Amino acid sequence: MNYLQNIKHKADRANVSRLRFWIQLFTFLLIVYGGYFFIHIGSQVPTFACPYNQGSPGTCYLIAMQHGLHLTWSELVSYRGLAFFTGFLTFIGFFIVFNKAWCGFICPLGTLQDWITKLRYKIGIRFSRYDSASFQKLKKIKYVILVLLIAIPLGMSNSFFGLAPINHDMQSPFCQVCPGRTILPLASADTSQIFIDFTNKTTLVMSTLGILITALFFVGAFAKKRFFCFFCPMSALQFLFSRIGILRLTKNGSNCTRCGNCNRVCDVGIIGIAEDITSKYIVKDDCMMCFKCVEACPEDNCLDVRVFNAKIFSSTQEGFFKRYIQPNELSLKNEKNDER
Amino acid sequence: MMKDNQQTDRFQRVVKAASIHYDMEIGKTMAAITDDFPDNPAAMKYFYEKHRNLIRNDSNGKLPSKKTIATLCIHVPVELILAVGAIPVRSCAGAFTTEQLGAEFLPAKSCPMVKSTLGAISYNLLHGKVQPDLIINPATCDQKKKLGEINEEISEKFYLLEMPSTKDSEESREYWLQTVFKLIRKLESVTGNKLTAKSLKRAIQEVAHAQRLYRKFNHIRTSAPVILGKDALLVTNAFFFDDLESWSFHLNLLNEELENRMKTGFRVVNERAPRILLTGSPSVFPNMKMPLLVEELGGFIVSEEFCSSSRMLWDTVAVDEWHLYDMIPALADRYLKPSTCPNFSPNTDRIRKLLSAIEEYKIDGVVCQTFTGCQLYDMETRIIAKAMEQAGIQTLFVETDYSPEDIGQLTTRVEAFLHSLKHNRKKQLI
Numbered sequence: 124m125n126y127l128q129n130i131k132h133k134a135d136r137a138n139v140s141r142l143r144f145w146i147q148l149f150t151f152l153l154i155v156y157g158g159y160f161f162i163h164i165g166s167q168v169p170t171f172a173c174p175y176n177q178g179s180p181g182t183c184y185l186i187a188m189q190h191g192l193h194l195t196w197s198e199l200v201s202y203r204g205l206a207f208f209t210g211f212l213t214f215i216g217f218f219i220v221f222n223k224a225w226c227g228f229i230c231p232l233g234t235l236q237d238w239i240t241k242l243r244y245k246i247g248i249r250f251s252r253y254d255s256a257s258f259q260k261l262k263k264i265k266y267v268i269l270v271l272l273i274a275i276p277l278g279m280s281n282s283f284f285g286l287a288p289i290n291h292d293m294q295s296p297f298c299q300v301c302p303g304r305t306i307l308p309l310a311s312a313d314t315s316q317i318f319i320d321f322t323n324k325t326t327l328v329m330s331t332l333g334i335l336i337t338a339l340f341f342v343g344a345f346a347k348k349r350f351f352c353f354f355c356p357m358s359a360l361q362f363l364f365s366r367i368g369i370l371r372l373t374k375n376g377s378n379c380t381r382c383g384n385c386n387r388v389c390d391v392g393i394i395g396i397a398e399d400i401t402s403k404y405i406v407k408d409d410c411m412m413c414f415k416c417v418e419a420c421p422e423d424n425c426l427d428v429r430v431f432n433a434k435i436f437s438s439t440q441e442g443f444f445k446r447y448i449q450p451n452e453l454s455l456k457n458e459k460n461d462e463r
Numbered sequence: 464m465m466k467d468n469q470q471t472d473r474f475q476r477v478v479k480a481a482s483i484h485y486d487m488e489i490g491k492t493m494a495a496i497t498d499d500f501p502d503n504p505a506a507m508k509y510f511y512e513k514h515r516n517l518i519r520n521d522s523n524g525k526l527p528s529k530k531t532i533a534t535l536c537i538h539v540p541v542e543l544i545l546a547v548g549a550i551p552v553r554s555c556a557g558a559f560t561t562e563q564l565g566a567e568f569l570p571a572k573s574c575p576m577v578k579s580t581l582g583a584i585s586y587n588l589l590h591g592k593v594q595p596d597l598i599i600n601p602a603t604c605d606q607k608k609k610l611g612e613i614n615e616e617i618s619e620k621f622y623l624l625e626m627p628s629t630k631d632s633e634e635s636r637e638y639w640l641q642t643v644f645k646l647i648r649k650l651e652s653v654t655g656n657k658l659t660a661k662s663l664k665r666a667i668q669e670v671a672h673a674q675r676l677y678r679k680f681n682h683i684r685t686s687a688p689v690i691l692g693k694d695a696l697l698v699t700n701a702f703f704f705d706d707l708e709s710w711s712f713h714l715n716l717l718n719e720e721l722e723n724r725m726k727t728g729f730r731v732v733n734e735r736a737p738r739i740l741l742t743g744s745p746s747v748f749p750n751m752k753m754p755l756l757v758e759e760l761g762g763f764i765v766s767e768e769f770c771s772s773s774r775m776l777w778d779t780v781a782v783d784e785w786h787l788y789d790m791i792p793a794l795a796d797r798y799l800k801p802s803t804c805p806n807f808s809p810n811t812d813r814i815r816k817l818l819s820a821i822e823e824y825k826i827d828g829v830v831c832q833t834f835t836g837c838q839l840y841d842m843e844t845r846i847i848a849k850a851m852e853q854a855g856i857q858t859l860f861v862e863t864d865y866s867p868e869d870i871g872q873l874t875t876r877v878e879a880f881l882h883s884l885k886h887n888r889k890k891q892l893i
């Protein structure tokens with residue numbers, strides 16, 4: 124037991140962000156090039172493992188979901204519906220292990236944005252400030268996208284309200300505009316996804332939108348940390364199930380001073396992480412479980428990372444100061460005995 | 464104008480007489496702090512000396528080439544002052560002598576600290592007799608807010624730091640941030656130095672280092688009775704005017720000594736002494752009336768929730784990107800969000816803080832002091848009373864001021880309170 128406590132004590136002083144950087148690098152390589160090394164992780168991956176990229180070791184669940192929902196009502200209750208359902212369960216099975224840490228540690232688009240942020244920080248260009256109230260509304264878009272992503276495939280096979288089924292050019296509608304499809308193949312030096320499809324009006328609109336969103340991805344990431352994540356339907360889908368995750372982020376509100384440190388360092392600017400002093404499970408919408416907040420919280424056992432109920436990383440005063448004070452910045456006096 | 468006044472005979476005579484009185488007041492308090500208790504830590508000597516010489520000239524080894532900036536409240540970000548190469552001096556005063564001087568300018572029912580502070584500023588009786596180049600006065604309570612307007616001899620040095628009256632809304636946070644930007648421009652123009660990322664980072668780091676030591680100190684004194692509260696208050700009070708580096712250095716020495724005491728089992732009070740938490744209007748040296756009384760009568764002050772101690776030093780700055788664009792908002796947040804100053808409404812964080820301290824530090828009873836004339840603390844007293852009652856914590860509410868007159872009456876009340884705490888404890892044991 125003492126041994127375990129010792130390890131925990133060490134862990135609490137650790138620099139998780141640095142560790143995260145290396146994990147992200149590893150998972151980025153895995154998800155972008157893993158396929159070349161005969162790694163296969165299935166087609167229900169809860170992150171942007173984009174099959175348009177030759178090197179992808181698996182398939183992003185969003186594409187599987189869009190395909191899987193290409194069902195008529197009667198098919199939905201048949202074995203094909205069952206297939207969709209088991210696929211969904213596989214996704215959940217993958218998802219609950221890491222919970223939203225899929226976003227913070229594994230997602231290649233997230234990693235890419237973090238690298239862009241690092242670059243901006245190096246150059247010394249400030250991130251833009253924005254009106255948080257209107258942004259709160261704007262980011263609800265991701266739920267709209269999620270609903271569309273389910274409704275459009277269903278609408279292709281069925282008629283809603285007596286309307287004609289949606290044109291098949293809307294196949295996998297999200298993929299048509301997803302920046303993952305255009306960007307990730309670039310890692311395999313494949314630029315073929317960057318094009319405008321002039322076949323007809325629908326393809327023209329969708330492919331142009333795709334290019335625009337890709338451009339926005341880069342511009343946005345430079346101006347605001349994790350810009351794309353606010354609009355990501357994968358994040359929306361995951362958040363709906365984050366309460367059943369095995370990896371947890373919890374808060375003990377009675378230890379919280381509402382100092383706001385956690386909110387300050389949060390790349391996605393979650394205010395509730397500081398203001399909410401009643402919820403135990405504190406993973407909020409947009410949270411990517413990067414645990415920067417736990418690092419920045421200066422109160423003992425206020426924020427905790429848990430596997431089931433066991434704490435594996437907690438906020439501590441000691442850890443906070445260890446991570447934040449850079450001794451080379453101080454001109455510490457060692458001899459000042461004259462005054463004593 | 465100020466010069467003219469300072470040269471008048473009357474002014475000089477008042478300063479001279481008040482200096483003597485003030486020094487005597489200090490001497491008396493220091494005697495009570497050092498002589499009435501047997502086990503004072505050796506490392507406290509530095510802090511005792513600092514206070515003994517409080518208003519003697521040049522006692523603090525300040526470099527005269529630097530500008531001195533007086534602050535009148537914990538909401539002024541000291542890091543900014545340090546970063547523009549000036550010396551911050553928290554100038555809230557605790558002397559009865561200067562309170563009487565200040566009474567000349569203010570309504571009779573004003574708060575003693577406000578009177579004392581104005582008196583000290585008006586008659587050059589601040590710590591080390593420094594003459595500040597700028598006095599930053601946060602617009603917290605109504606009395607402080609108006610302080611700069613009262614004595615026109617010193618008005619021009621006053622800078623009103625605007626404050627929101629709530630800290631919970633995003634609007635107030637934004638407003639406060641703009642205020643901080645404005646303050647930076649003022650500091651830059653007064654000192655002639657520019658705020659740079661490098662200097663601010665260094666200041667933030669140095670203050671954080673001091674805070675780390677303070678938190679360690681807090682951890683030590685709350686886990687074992689190795690130092691009395693009256694000494695702890697002197698440590699935090701020295702932060703008002705001491706050089707940051709030497710303060711940290713000496714606190715570190717004190718921590719080492721106390722850790723040693725912990726190891727060897729040395730205790731300054733009986734383990735049965737009632738554990739007290741102090742809160743309310745701040746005790747500022749030399750007004751050590753309540754803390755001394757509690758400990759002279761056998762209580763043990765484990766912690767204080769005062770703006771002259773924990774509220775000033777506890778909370779930290781968290782920066783994500785070490786550029787000015789992130790450091791300044793981080794600083795602004797640090798001086799607004801976690802504050803439990805009663806000028807904010809709502810101020811539920813103060814109750815939560817008290818309750819968590821009571822639990823964590825195993826507090827037996829709370830002593831809540833209100834200065835006569837301090838309306839905000841007086842109003843919050845009622846809220847605290849209710850919360851403490853619900854939590855089943857015995858609380859002593861006292862109204863007091865800087866004059867020594869009420870000592871007799873207070874002694875009786877504190878004695879009775881401590882007695883009933885001990886009694887209750889015994890009952891619990893049986």
Ligand code: SF4
Nearest residue numbers: 379380382383385420
């Ligand atoms: S950093 Fe910790 S103490 Fe501060 S607001 Fe966040 S959770 Fe609360």
Ligand code: SF4
Nearest residue numbers: 389410411413414416
């Ligand atoms: S709330 Fe914490 S874990 Fe979630 S994104 Fe923000 S900093 Fe990361």
